[in-house]
Amino acid sequence: MNPFSCKEKTECNDKERFDVFHGKAVADSTNSFHEVWDYEESQQNGRLSGCVIGIKDNIVTQRGTTTCGSKMLAGYQSPFDATVITRLQEEGALFIGKTNCDEFAMGSSTEHCYWGNVQNPWDPTRVPGGSSGGSAAAVAAGLCHVALGSDTGGSIRQPAALCGVTGYKPTYGLVSRYGLVAFASSLDQIGTFAASVEDAALVTEVMAGHDPLDSTTNDEPTIDLTSSLHEPIKGLKIGFPKQYQGEQNSPEVNEAIQNALETYRTLGATIVDIDLPLTDVGISTYYVLAPAEASSNLARFDGIRYGHRTEEQCDDLISLYSKNRAEGFGPEVKRRIMLGTYVLSSGYYDAYYNTALKTRRLIRDEYKTAFEQCDVIAGPTTPTTAFKIGEKSDPVSMYLCDIYTANTNIAGICGISIPCGFSHSEDKQLPIGLHLQGPWHGDATLLRAAQMYQSQTAFHQQSIGSTT
């Protein structure tokens, strides 16, 4: 049975909550969440009929604009739809608009956005995480059933954890990236935010499979993620690395993870001690590889074929490019472009870029060894719950938000964050996320393991305003 009801989503919306959050979660005022797009023409008998979906503003759609949260692309209207949009539409999904994000998906708080920052629905003085913060907040606030995000180093899983929703990054190559505005092509992956593993699995299954327009997708035309979703895994082995435990996490996060592992034990799972010693250098590796790829990918934004164009008179092409980009990009994007340009420049290529690529192989091999001992790896998604807006003003402290998630992308494996508890601060409840990682193309197993947890717990059903 189709679990979604568009009627319910549009009519039962808490009006007050909608008014508070819709303006914050939505990118660019022209992309409003006031009505679903093309409802009359939608396919009524699809697997996703009635499912209302928000779209991160770095996935192109012919309807509305696609701005990547940047002045550079203000008003940009894509001449085509991303493959994921077409596939979802064919199964009757309804789109409600574009969600706000850190500019070009670079950030962990959705504070770096031309359209303004997004608030966390659980506590408006805190960030929703990022970069897909608008998508996470939109699902948490009940503005849509599901939202699409992109995850380059944690940009789905981290905001999912901070907003108390399910956030799933599939294995690299499972879902087509055609129409996803590229940030770091070897790390980027489209995925989903949903209220449950069930919803995330169904929507991802519809999007997954080979796409001739993205040669990095795997060969299978369809991927089965749902047929055995509700079958518990007998003898499930969960790896718990010592590097994911300790004082770097808040006590409440450590406690929630221990409780989650205890829940798994009662379901018959075994917890296995594993070792991932390169966890610590993941962020260093990531902040060489991702900016390097970004500096190349974002070279296309020159203000000639599309993008912001300065009103100042420029006599030559280089000063025109440099002014367009100076005016169009925000500070975090400029920082990463320069960082990437630097590590790729002669004299530093070997010391940084090549060393990071070698470390990437070691990180991947480390996971390979780990997955010989366990089916999935568990730990916290983030060391702490949502932080205050403006709290992390220096770049490095913001980058460290992704300490547990970046290596998933570096290795190209799959990962999911599911709600596993709450911390309490200033009368507010703040969600905590359990991070599960699975091996390459072990998505069905990963989702089954996550579903086992949600079948026994109610954290994912808790909505804002209710009490524990």
Add this chain to the structure above:
Amino acid sequence: MTTDSSQSHLLTDETVKHVAFLSRLELTPDEVSQSAHELSEIFKHIDRLKAVPTEGVLPLDHPTELVDHIREDEQSSTLSQEQVLQNSPATKDVYFDVPKVLGGTS
């Protein structure tokens, strides 16, 4: 640009100006000095990579180690000229409008 691998990396204003030029980003003097500071801080963290024993390890530039997929050389639909030009901030007839490229100052 010179490199000294023995200690943490500090970027000078001159280096930042050069990188900004390569990146095609015009920076104000304040942005140059702020970037020099921030990038130096970031490199302090990145320099942890120096402790990783990578000798003899092959670089891995892509997680899947894909082989090329070559499609049949068949005609397919593509964007119309109108669609290609629709987002350009400056066009003239059927062209993108840019300043003089040849004989300029750069």
